[in-house]
Amino acid sequence: MTIALYILVMAGVTYLIRMIPFAFFRKKIRSQFVRSFLYYVPYAVLSAMTIPAIFYSTGNITTSLVGTAAALALAYFKFPLIVVALAAAAAAFIAGFFV
Numbered sequence: 001m002t003i004a005l006y007i008l009v010m011a012g013v014t015y016l017i018r019m020i021p022f023a024f025f026r027k028k029i030r031s032q033f034v035r036s037f038l039y040y041v042p043y044a045v046l047s048a049m050t051i052p053a054i055f056y057s058t059g060n061i062t063t064s065l066v067g068t069a070a071a072l073a074l075a076y077f078k079f080p081l082i083v084v085a086l087a088a089a090a091a092a093f094i095a096g097f098f099v
Contacts, residue, residue, distance in 0.1 A: 058092055062099045067092030 029035055055064045070091035074084045 058096065060096065060099055063092045063095040066095035 054068055055061060058064050067088040071084050071088035074087055
């Protein structure tokens, strides 16, 4: 019974989050400032959720930094996302043997 209640509440919250902007903003947003602000919101939210997870995922700040450095270096050279993710995980894993 409680699981069904949790799922119902999550569905309601998810629906409200998606419905409220459509209810309040019926016209096209013409303000260049607001449009540019809203353009970067998904990137900011994704970063805010991902960055802390990166540094707490391994339980060791050194291995996290090594993995992050590997990911940043490969991303800078425009490697595919799967290569960046696998190399960062491998770098953090290997660094764990030396720390």
